[in-house]
Amino acid sequence: MKKIYLTFLIAAFGIAAHAQSKGDNLLGLGFGTTTSKTEDFQSGMTSKATTYSAALNYGYFFKDNQKLFALLLYNRAKSDLDDLANNYYNIGVGYGRYFPLLKKFYAQVLPSINYGFTDNDDVNGISSKTTMVQANIAGGVTWFPFKHFGFELNVLSVGFGYTKSTGEQNNNGAVYKTTQSSFNITNQGNLNNQTFIAYLKF
Template sequence: MKNKILTAIAVMASLCGYAQTKGTSAVGFGINSQTSKYHYKDASGADKTDENKINSYSLGYGFFIKDNAKLGVDLNYGRNENSYEANVSGTKTETYGFGVNYQYYYPLIKKLYAYAGGNVSYSHSSAENGSTNAEDYKGNMYSAGVQGGITWFVSKRFALETSLLSAAATYSKTERTSGSATVAQGYKYSYTNFNLSSTGSLNNLGFKIYLLF
């Protein structure tokens, strides 16, 4: 089944047109799914397992406003569950966001290009703790940054892209709540944060797939 899907994509990708010329549209999508388990014994000697699930999805549209220059928008959704069980233990986090980006492509070898660009984005996150006496939170984050990476225009209708380096300035506001609002020990507070960061992703590559038309 996997081979049939890949074959279908390859056929679609080789129809007509050229990749990064002015007037080309690009639809990009990405899926990241990870599951990890940690086995241990508790104080009573019983076997326990902590399981962490991370799933994220992205959908984007870009338009080449001139040769090798793309302006785009992205929608993102992520969900992280760490041994979550309602009213018992663990945590569950959901994130929604969108962004606007610009990328310019520099030819390297044949269909291989380097790119550099900038982006602005917004995301909203909420985390729920399985224990009713532990903290929940929700927050908003605003970010502006630059990024660079490599794109392989496999054919006239198909491309793969990865980000290698990035730097960003972020501003976030978070509200935390402890306990239940109906009980005396519950409390609520908020705080803001501004951060400058740069990252390299050579040891943790993430890929995007583009269909071009």
């Protein structure tokens, strides 16, 4: 039987206790928001930064509990201190493997390759752009308590990537163009970096 899932990054639903079977399809739509507040005790100033995200993904199970997937991601971060926004765009492809743990719980491993870029502005009107290529592997758990709904939580993510930044720099009124390249290894293992997903199956 064909299955289609609608994915929400921040939601409160639950998922079916059925294994993902060969030939199943996954269609995901995600959204989320994060707000952080910073207070300067010396000056008494308080600033708030808000990040909004939206994601679209598709997966196909070519074997039972094994899928190939593609995703699109957009993030927008804005601070009330300078009223400027930073935009992040990402496209990725990957492989997902699910391992049964208990009747309604699965462990999951999700290696992927991602390409992303940002465009940013600072308070002086100087812009910069950053391009990133990253190989990433995420691990987590999936819970299927109901037939048409469920939860997924990625609890660890490790990546190796290449980043290139180009932009302008203001030095005493003179504007210079700069380019920086770097390789990096990242790991995320705390709840601030988790991806919580709820699925709607139909």
